[in-house]
Every structure is written in structure tokens, then in C-alpha cells.
Amino acid sequence: MAQAQKLNLVFHALGDPTRRAIVERISRGPVSVSQLAAPLSITLAAVVQHVQVLEESGLVRTEKAGRVRTCRMEPAGLSLAEQWIAGRRNEWERRLDRLGELLAED
Amino acid sequence: MAQAQKLNLVFHALGDPTRRAIVERISRGPVSVSQLAAPLSITLAAVVQHVQVLEESGLVRTEKAGRVRTCRMEPAGLSLAEQWIAGRRNEWERRLDRLGELLAED
DNA sequence: TCAATAGTTAAGCGAACACTTAAGTATTAG
DNA sequence: CTAATACTTAAGTGTTCGCTTAACTATTGA
Numbered sequence: 001m002a003q004a005q006k007l008n009l010v011f012h013a014l015g016d017p018t019r020r021a022i023v024e025r026i027s028r029g030p031v032s033v034s035q036l037a038a039p040l041s042i043t044l045a046a047v048v049q050h051v052q053v054l055e056e057s058g059l060v061r062t063e064k065a066g067r068v069r070t071c072r073m074e075p076a077g078l079s080l081a082e083q084w085i086a087g088r089r090n091e092w093e094r095r096l097d098r099l100g101e102l103l104a105e106d
Numbered sequence: 107m108a109q110a111q112k113l114n115l116v117f118h119a120l121g122d123p124t125r126r127a128i129v130e131r132i133s134r135g136p137v138s139v140s141q142l143a144a145p146l147s148i149t150l151a152a153v154v155q156h157v158q159v160l161e162e163s164g165l166v167r168t169e170k171a172g173r174v175r176t177c178r179m180e181p182a183g184l185s186l187a188e189q190w191i192a193g194r195r196n197e198w199e200r201r202l203d204r205l206g207e208l209l210a211e212d
Numbered sequence: 213t214c215a216a217t218a219g220t221t222a223a224g225c226g227a228a229c230a231c232t233t234a235a236g237t238a239t240t241a242g
Numbered sequence: 243c244t245a246a247t248a249c250t251t252a253a254g255t256g257t258t259c260g261c262t263t264a265a266c267t268a269t270t271g272a
Contacts, residue, residue: 004123011126015118016260017110020190027194029201034218046261048219067218067269073198082191084126085184088133092179095135122230140248152231154250173239173248 003080009057010081018042019050022071026060030072109186115163116187124148125156128177132166136178 013019022036037047051071054060059077063070119125128142143153157177160166165183169176 004126007126008121008123011117012121014187014190015114015121017114018260020110020113020117023194024197027197027201032218042260043262044219045221045263048221049260064219067267069219073194075195075198078191078194081120082188082195084120085188085191088129088179088184089181089188091130091133092181095133124230138248148230149232150249151233151251155230170249173237175249 006058006080007084010059010077013053013057013059014081016050016053019054022047022050022054023059023073026071027073030070032068032070034068036071112164112186113190116165116183119159119163119165120187122156122159125160128153128156128160129165129179132177133179136176138174138176140174142177 014023018040021040025031025036033047033051034044036051037044040047051060051062051069054071055062057077058074058080061072061074063072120129124146127146131137131142139153139157140150142157143150146153157166157168157175160177161168163183164180164186167178167180169178
């Protein structure tokens, strides 16, 4: 998949507060879907849909054993977003440097 | 504004590829709205709407001089997103450390 | 075996989204 | 003064989103 499309999915996934709460929980250790649903005031079906979005975005990996689906972190997903942001900061800082050099010329 | 609400706006803003392209351009230096629109195959009106979303998210600052609106980077916006991501990675790594210590016990 | 548990899937609904067209305002160059 | 430029704003349109209810499947503990 193209990088841009992956970034669409990752940033879109993180744009929802319920999904960020789910990621926060999963980043502390593996959890089942029911455990994810417990503190949330939405139906299990809605939680399943959020988990699907997170899995398709590459932020979360999922595995079913018996009737329980366990969700784990997939750190590469977050990494992609982090690197895009770092790239922007980098360009911005390099520009400030060039500007500083220009102003330092006498 | 609450941190969570800001994160909603920032991640949602970055979830759209056109808006990311706009941020990439702005991170290389200040630009007018027309300059932003030039390489994009959407109407000026649509670009204005994207810029509004970016401004409300805190990623971009904007200033009008005469009839030209100039857009600049607001690095604090990206920073907020970066810190949230770093926080998740941190929790995930700390958990791996604890796990490693457990396994190292004999 | 059979009832509770854990998740799945589909259909539907109202709100938000990205975009367009169209009609406007304000600024500036000639 | 006038025409072109650079937006701005409003209304409308099709699509996607987050969520619900409801009906279903698969697993497991008593």
C-alpha cells in the first residue's frame, strides 16, 4: 500500500477519542475486545468496529483464540505517523536555520 | 480547550491527504492561499476550507495583509500529536522492559 | 447437554465531511 | 475609475462516519 494511504488510515484512526482510548489501553498490554468495551459507554458491536478500523490502519494486531480475540500493539503503525511529523518539523527547522544564516550575513 | 479535543482536531486534520500536502508546503515556508491552491486540482474555495480546518486545529497560523492571506507553520500543533504518540511508545516499551525482567528471573 | 459467554455481521440512521457552484467583498494595478 | 486579483461565504450534494438494534455463530463452563 502507498505510504500516503497508510497515513490516511493511521491519522484518521487516531482522530477519534474512543479509538485513542483503546490504543492507550492496548499500549499498556494485550486485551480482549470485551475488556476494551468494559469502561466504554458504547455497545460491544461499536467496539468491534473501532478495533477493525485500528487493525486496518496497522496500529493494532489481533488474534483469536477460542472465542476470545486478543488485541496487541503494532508499533510500526505509530512509527509511521511519528516519522511523518518529524519530517515536517525537520523541514521547518532547516528553513529557520537558512533564515538565521541570511540574517547573520553582514 | 481540553487536550483530547485538540488531539481530535489535529489528527482529524492530518487524516486528509490534501491537508497533509498543504502542511508539507507550509512547513517549507510561508505561502498565500492561491499559491497553496495552484498545484491542487480542487477549487480555491475548497482550499480555503482546508486552511480553516488546519487553523482551527492549531497546526497553521494565518494572517491577512491587503487581499493576501499568508499561511505559516504553528509547530506547537504538530508537537502535541508527536507527544501523544511518544507517550504510547513509551508505555509500550516500559511494558516490554518489565516483561524482560520477569523472564530474566531465574 | 445446554445455557452463558464472546464476538460477528448486516441493516439502518442522523451527523459530519469534502467538495462544488455561485454570488459576494476588499484590494490593487493600470 | 475600472478591471483584475485574492479571497470569502452560503447553499447544496453525494459520501463516509460512528453508532444502534437485532439476529447469528462459535466456544466453554456447569
